[in-house]
Amino acid sequence: MKLLITGVCGQLGHDAARECRSRVWEVVGTDLPRTLDGPELPLDLTDPEKLRTTMEKLRPEAVIHCAAWTSVDAAEEPDNRKKVFSINADATRTLAEQCARLGAKLLYISTDYVFDGQGSEPWTPEQTHFAPCNVYGASKLAGEGEIQKNLDRYFIIRTSWVFGKNGENFVKTMLRAGRSSDHVRVVSDQIGTPTYTRDLAILLADLAESEAYGIYHATNAGGFVSWYDFAREIYRQAGLETKVIPVTTEEYGMSKAVRPRNSRLSKEKLERAGFHPLPDWKDALSRYLREIGEI
Numbered sequence: 001m002k003l004l005i006t007g008v009c010g011q012l013g014h015d016a017a018r019e020c021r022s023r024v025w026e027v028v029g030t031d032l033p034r035t036l037d038g039p040e041l042p043l044d045l046t047d048p049e050k051l052r053t054t055m056e057k058l059r060p061e062a063v064i065h066c067a068a069w070t071s072v073d074a075a076e077e078p079d080n081r082k083k084v085f086s087i088n089a090d091a092t093r094t095l096a097e098q099c100a101r102l103g104a105k106l107l108y109i110s111t112d113y114v115f116d117g118q119g120s121e122p123w124t125p126e127q128t129h130f131a132p133c134n135v136y137g138a139s140k141l142a143g144e145g146e147i148q149k150n151l152d153r154y155f156i157i158r159t160s161w162v163f164g165k166n167g168e169n170f171v172k173t174m175l176r177a178g179r180s181s182d183h184v185r186v187v188s189d190q191i192g193t194p195t196y197t198r199d200l201a202i203l204l205a206d207l208a209e210s211e212a213y214g215i216y217h218a219t220n221a222g223g224f225v226s227w228y229d230f231a232r233e234i235y236r237q238a239g240l241e242t243k244v245i246p247v248t249t250e251e252y253g254m255s256k257a258v259r260p261r262n263s264r265l266s267k268e269k270l271e272r273a274g275f276h277p278l279p280d281w282k283d284a285l286s287r288y289l290r291e292i293g294e295i
Contacts, residue, residue, distance in 0.1 A: 001025045003208065004060040006095070007067030008040050011164030012109060015201035016064050023205060028058055031067065045091035046083075055098040062105040062208045065095060068140070072113075073256040075135040084135055089142035096150040105213075107155040107204055108147050112192065112217075113137030114158065117260020120191075122224075124266045125158070125215040134257040144215075155207050156215040157200075160263045161230070164197030165291055170227070174234045175294060178242035188228035188246035192263030193219040196284035198291075203275060212273045217265035220281035224264050237286055238294050 003020050007013040008029025017029045033042035045051055045067055069087045074080055092108065099106040115123050116131035132138040147154050163169040177184045195218070203218055225233075228246045235242050249259060271277055278284070289295045 001208065002059070002061045003027045004055075004058055004063045005029045006043075006045060006063070006065050007031055009166065010066055010070075011162060011167040011169065012197045012200060013064075013066035014166035015164055015197040016066060016204050019198070019201040019205050020064075020208075028060070030054070045095070046086045048091075048094045051091065051094050052098055055095075055102060059102055060104050062107065063095060063099055064107045064109075064204055064208065065092065066109050067091075068109070068143075069136070072134060072136045072259075075139070076256045081135055084139045085142060088136075088139035089146055092143035093146035093150060096147045096154070099153070100151045103153075105153045105155070105208060106147060106151055107157060107207060108143065110144055110156050110158045111137065111140050112158055112160045112263045112265055113260060114141040114144065115260065115262075117258075117262050119262050120264070121262075122264035122266035123158075123217070123262075125217055125269045133260055136257065137260075153211075153213055155213060157204065157207070158215070158217050158265060159195050159200060160192045160219055160265060161194045162197055162200070163194060163285075163288060165288070170194075170230065171234055171285070171288065172292075174231050175238060175240075178235055178238070178240040181242065183243040183245055184231065185245045185247045185252060186228045186231040187249055187252050187259075188226045189248050190259055190261050190263065191224050191226050193222065193224055193265065194230055194281040194285065195219040195278070196281070196288055198287070199278040199284055203270075203278065206275055212275075214269075214273075216270045216273070216275075217267050218270055218278060219265055219267065220278045220284045221267075222280035222282055225281075233282060233285060237282075237289055
C-alpha cells in the first residue's frame, strides 16, 4: 500500500509511520519543515496549492491525517483562532477533496473534545449532539464535517488522553513533576481513558487495510479513570513516592480553555466491526515507560 501520513513528527504520526513501514508499505511522512529530520517530506498543509501538488505527485492509496493544532489553551487566544481552523478544518477540507479526486481513503484523527464534556455516559460514534466547550474541539468538529461533506471513503477516529514517545504528554509531565517535588495536584473530576500511540497506530493500519468506513472511538481498554488515578499509576509503575493530591477542576484553575469533565468514549462499535480492542491502559503504560527508559 502507498500511504501518506501527515504530522509524522508528532506522537501518533511517528508511531503510525513506524507501524506501517513494519508492514512493508510505501510510506511518505509529511510535517512542517522546521520539525523534520530524516527522510520525511516538508509540507505546510495550510498552503492549499502545495498540498494539491503534493497529493497529485504522490497519489497515495490512503492518507492517515495526524497533523493538527493540538495546543488547547493556545487555541483560545483571539489571534490564534484563525490559525487553528486553518489547520484543523480548512487544510482537512483540501485533503478530503484531493482524496476524493484520487480515490484515496482518508483516516482522520479526532477527539472527544467535539462533545460538550458533560454527563457521565460514554459518548458513542452515533452521537448527533455536539457542543464543543473550547476552540480546539470546535475546530476538530469542523474538520470532521469537511470530511463527511467531501468524501465517502473515510474513517474518523476519535481518541483521548494520548501519550507516545515522540512528543510531550501527561506522562512525561508527571514524571518531571514527580522528580522535582514531593507532591503534585491533579484533577480528579475529569474522567476518560489513556491511549498509547503505539497501540492506536496498529489499529490505524488495520483500518487502512479495510473497507469498514465510518466513525469510530478508540482508546486503550481498562475502564474509565480520572487524571488523578492516571497520575497515581504512573508514579506506582515508575517507583516514585510522590504524593498525588486530588483537586477539582475549579480548584486546579490555570487553564485558559474549558476542559471536558466527561471524556468517556464507547468502543463498542469498533469491536462490532471486528477490530481488536486496544490493550489495557495499565499494560500500555508499562510498555511505554520501558520504551522511554523509565523502568
